[in-house]
Amino acid sequence: MPLATLVHRASLPSPQISAEQALVLLRSNYGLSGDLRPLGSNQDLNYRVDSERGRFVLKICHGDYAVQEIQAQHAALKQLAGHDAVKVPQVIAAINGQDLLTLDVDGQAVHMRLLEYIDGQSLTQLKHLPPELVTGLGRLCAEMDLALATFDHPGLERTLQWDARHAPALVEYLLPVIEDETRRHRVAEVAQQAERRLQPLKASLPVQAIHMDITDDNVVWQRDVQRQWQLQGVIDFGDLVRTWRITDLSVTCAALLHHADGDPFFILPAIKAYHAVNPLQRQELLALWPLIVARAAVLVLSGEQQVSIDPQNQYSRDNLAHEWEIFRVAHSVPFELMEAAILSAVGHSLPAVASEGFVPLLPTLVGREFALIDLGVLSPHFEAGNWEQPGIDQRLLDEAAGVHGLAASRYGQYRLSRTRPDSAAEPDTYPLHVALSVPQGTPLESPFAGVVHKTADGMLQLDSTQLSVRLWGVTSPLHSGAALVKGQVLGEVTGPLQVQLCRGAQVSPPLFCTPSRALAWQALCPSPAVLLGLACDAEPEVDPEALLARRDASFARSQKHYYVDPPRIERGWRNHLIDMQGRSYLDMLNNVAVLGHGHPRMAAVAARQWSLLNTNSRFHYAAIAEFSERLLALSPSNMDRVFLVNSGTEANDLAIRLAWAYSGGRDMLSVLEAYHGWSVAADAVSTSIADNPQALSSRPDWVHPVTAPNTYRGEFRGPDSAPDYVRSVEHNLAKIAESKRQLAGFICEPVYGNAGGIALPPGYLKQVYAMVRERGGVCIADEVQVGYGRMGEFFWGFEEQGVVPDIITMAKGMGNGQPLGAVITRREIAEALEAEGYFFSSAGGSPVSCQIGMAVLDVMEQDSLWENARVVGGHFKARLEALIDRYPLVGAVHGSGFYLGVELIRNRETLEPATEETTALCNRLRELGIFMQPTGDYLNILKIKPPMVTTRQSVDFFVDMLAKVLDEGL
Structure with missing residues (x-):
């Protein structure tokens, strides 16, 4: 190898041409004028040109570069233009018809050309690279290699510092640029280890034309309207060369390591994606990690060299930190481990251990x-x-x-x-x-x-x-x-x-x-x-994808699961859920398990009662009376009757039937953006388009939705908006009266749970309840989500509004996961249903459910969980509110206690919902060990409703990780 040529090329600063000079060259050679914006490069000079004819890239490089090499790049671009999978820029001809100009500028020989500009952004500055982008880069690299497999040109035979075949010579020459002796010794040692592992494989590695720079810096992406990344094209063919095919993937993987947060296994999806498109030989798989490590050594040495000879090149200085991070990650694990990881990722294995002839250890x-x-x-x-x-x-x-x-x-x-x-x-x-x-x-x-x-x-x-x-x-x-x-x-x-x-x-x-x-x-x-001599291996794991396929094949798919690829959860403890591989996830969405998961008191009480009796509620046993009395003791003093059912849906459905029976009418007022359940009646009064996209067009004529009193993004905003929202109620009541129909009632969450816990405007329920009762209707407080102490400051949500409803519905945390719901009301309302026949729920109020319901109340009192919701929940809200000033995406924090909502927006004036960002945030939080899901009609609100045993430590972990994701960008 001509080392002198290699060293010379590695030591060149970028051409010294000002923007003004470049603009003159552009006008005289291409007839273009416009604004120039410098683009980063190690050794070339690149400008983005915004002209009246469009946007272009002006590239100026040293005259030392062989014309034939640049012509090879142009020929490759022409060949790739016919491949749909690989998008590349076109070369723009100069006025004289040439696509490459060689000029003398103040005694500097330079080559100049103009290329089409590809709109979008590189991935270099992304603080977190999602898995789909890692996979996408690997797939793109494979597509590029397939597209160039038959490409040939004399300009491919070149001596290039980035060609892995020259790494040992380049490392040896450039080592002195590292002044720190410890660092210098480490780079030399790691590079030598890589070369020793690579040496026996070199002769068998396939050779072809490759791009050799498909990195986060040279691939252009753009987010679509759904905030999904879409590939726009590949730029910078300056490293095009004929060399080992596997070098291309090694360069891509090395570039990914500075996004890896210290984990070299981060690159495996890229390798799997490449292999799926363009299968690699075993020798290439074995060579891949040594090539990545060698690349890392060359990167830091070349980076240090470039900064030393061109200290004003900010692009090179910024890249140097990335290059040292790549090197740190590349030598953080044994070669043998990454070799095994790469082989395993694509379905290869190491040879079996030859155990014949062993004698027993014991x-x-x-x-x-x-x-x-x-x-x-x-x-x-x-x-x-x-x-x-x-x-x-x-x-x-x-x-x-x-x-x-x-x-x-x-x-x-x-x-x-x-x-x-x-x-x-x-x-x-x-x-x-x-x-x-x-x-x-x-x-x-x-x-x-x-x-x-x-x-x-x-x-x-x-x-x-x-x-x-x-x-x-x-x-x-x-x-x-x-x-x-x-x-x-x-x-x-x-x-x-x-x-x-x-x-x-x-x-x-x-x-x-x-x-x-x-x-x-x-x-x-x-x-x-x-x-x-012991059969002590673990049982094979159940394939999670196969298990999910079984679920989809037998369990009606309208019953959705969280996440596209959900972890398998079979155990929980307190406010954490644990997957089959022993990872704990902070549970921030499970308002059913108020006492937390795996509670020993619940297990003991349920087991004891099951061992005695479980039957339907028409039998006579003490627990049903005891539990009903305890529920009434928690309720307003004028309430004296309890119905026990199995869920919030059943509770709301029964409440509607009670309203019908007591009022003699059918017409119900419900609030927009609300969810009350899935039964025919409960669904009828549910208006959330997030739960049912057809909700607003499919309401029966006896349901009259009123404007959602959303004080944050509603038609009227702020704490004084109650009278404005009450007008919508008045309008609907007038319509019912005009049709000479009897009003049955009004159902509403006293705190807007489905919108993330937004407080209703002060005085709203007082005015609405008065108007409803004046017309013979009953007022139903749906406390299924927000009641039972979860709000911290109040046991019932309606207390915040200073009202007493006619009917309270509840469920969720009543049974800590045991199916249990209740309707609490007055005697005259309860007995109105008797005229239509008696009511019963076979399992509602069963001995097991009643005992568990009382045990939940006992533990809530003994462990001061209501107080925990107030104190820790207050800390929680304060920490979340502190994010508003730090992150424009955080628009508001709703709710109190352990029912909170973080509303994400793109614009604080228009309150444009950040729907896709919220989904991405929830998925990223899952990667960090937190379960969280969006809510609201626009699915742009984090619905935070964890078990009431949640600790200050868990709260701080959640907010810290939320801040981390917001820092990474969405």
Whole structure:
């Protein structure tokens, strides 16, 4: 390789041509004038041209660059113009008809050309790259390589600093530019490791023309009206060259690492997407990570070099921080791990471990039966959060061994004890070892010939040329470096025994890894079952996609699930939900589980009552009277009758029937933007277009929607708007009177729950209730979502308005997840229904439901959950309100206690709803370990209604993560 040429090219500053000079060149050669805006580049000079004929890019590069190389770029652009999958700019001819001009500008020889400008933005400055963009870059890289596979041109045979074939020479030459000795040594060491792994693969790597710069900086994207990213095109063909095909993907992946938040596995979706379009050979897959690491070394060295010779180039200076981040991430994990990860991602595997001829590690226990202890997410050994106790797993093993003599854990079974509540980080729940409880003094023998090593932390390691076995809880008389033959005594058990098998001694695996790294680490650290003679591997995981397909094939799909690809949730504890891989998600939307998940009192009460009796409410038992009395004690003093049902829908449906029976009429007033349930009557008075897009056009004639008294974005705004909204009620009442129909009643949430907890304007319900009652109607307060202490300051939502309704409906948290709802009213209203026949709900008010309902009230009182909603909820709202001044997207914070709504808007004057941003935010929060969903007619409000046991720590975690996502941009 002509190193002098390579070094010369790597040392050139960008051409010294001012914007004024560039404008003169543009006028004289292209007949264009307009505004010039500099565009970043390491060694070229690029301007965006806004002219009367459109927008273009003026590119000026050194005359040292061979004309043939630039002609190759233009030829490639022409070939790619016919490929729909790859959009590229066209070259604009100069006045003289040429597409490339060579000029002398103040003694500088330069090449100049004009290209079509592709509107959009690069991804470089995005603080968070969503998975669809990572996948999109990988797919685009594959499409580009397919499109260029047959392309050839003499200008492709060039010496280029970015060509991976020249990386060793370039690294060696540029190392002195790094002044810090530690950094310089690290770059040299990492580059040498990459070269050693790459060397035996080079001869077998396919070669073709490649773009070699499909990065976040050179691919242009644009958001559509749905805020989805759409590819606009690929720019900058300056690195076009004929070299190893896999280099193209390595460049793309290296660029992604500065978006990876320290996790190199971030690139795997790009690799999978590339392989799906343009399958890679195994040698290419093995070469990929060494090439990425080599690229990282070249990037930092070239970046440091460019800044040293062109210190005024702000583009180069800004990029240098990204380049060092890429290098940091690239050398943060072993080569072997990323090799296994890449192979696993595309369905390849490492060769099987040759275990024939091993002798037992624990020879005296061969044939003895072990108790295999379930330490997984669904383990019956775990209850009431006991998995949070330090050392719980080993204690369970020891207890089992005390009964059975021997006990062992399962390799690869996700451990519940390692879940991490209120954490954005994925927990390391996957065990890469087996833990055993065996008698002290049990001897261990070498399963294969090897060399013994001891570490400072007490680990004993036996290494062969192919495998290592790592042991904890073992004492050995052997010295480090001792060579053993197969079957020789290694030592004896002196503590809790842990056994790990690993491919080779050069990798130091953890005992546990995160679920996202499990496949890769499992390939490097296979199960030690073969050494133990023990069938201790975890049961295979149920394919989550297959399970979801089964749900869709049998469970009516109108019953939606949260998220497109929902995690499988089978366990909960307090205000967290836990998936099958042991990750805890902060539950910010579950207003059903007011006491939290997995509450031991609920489990005990339900089990006790089920063991005694569960039947329908027409039998005589004490619990139904006791629970009804307790509900009345919480209600206004004039209320003296309770109906027990199973849900909020049933409660609202029954309330409407009571209004009909008592008033003698049918016509109901309901409020726009509201949701009251799914039954025929409850759905009829529901007007939320988010729940039913046809809601406004499909109301029966007995339903009269009134204007939503939304003080934030409604027709009238502010706290003094009650009289304006009351006029809508007056108008509808007048229409009913004109038609000579009897009003039945008015149903409304006393706090606008479905719109995120917006308070009604002061005095609104007082005026409306008075008008409704004057016309013989009844007033129904739907407290299903907002009542029962959740608001903190008030037990019932209607208390905020200073009114007393005629009927209260409730459900949700009454049973902490047990189907339970209630209607509370006055005797004369309740008995009006008797004229139409008696009412019963077979399961409503059952002994189990009543006992659970009373237990919920007990725990709410004993644990001061109403007070917790007031105090912690107050802190919560204050922290959310502080976001309004920091982020233009945050328009308002509604509600109180543990019923809050954060309304997201695009414009504070027009209040344009930020619907798509809200969806994106909820999806991103899920990635960070938080469950949150949107609400409101425009689905632009975060509906925050967590269990009432939610702590200040959880609140702070939620708000911190919300701020993080807003900082990242949506």
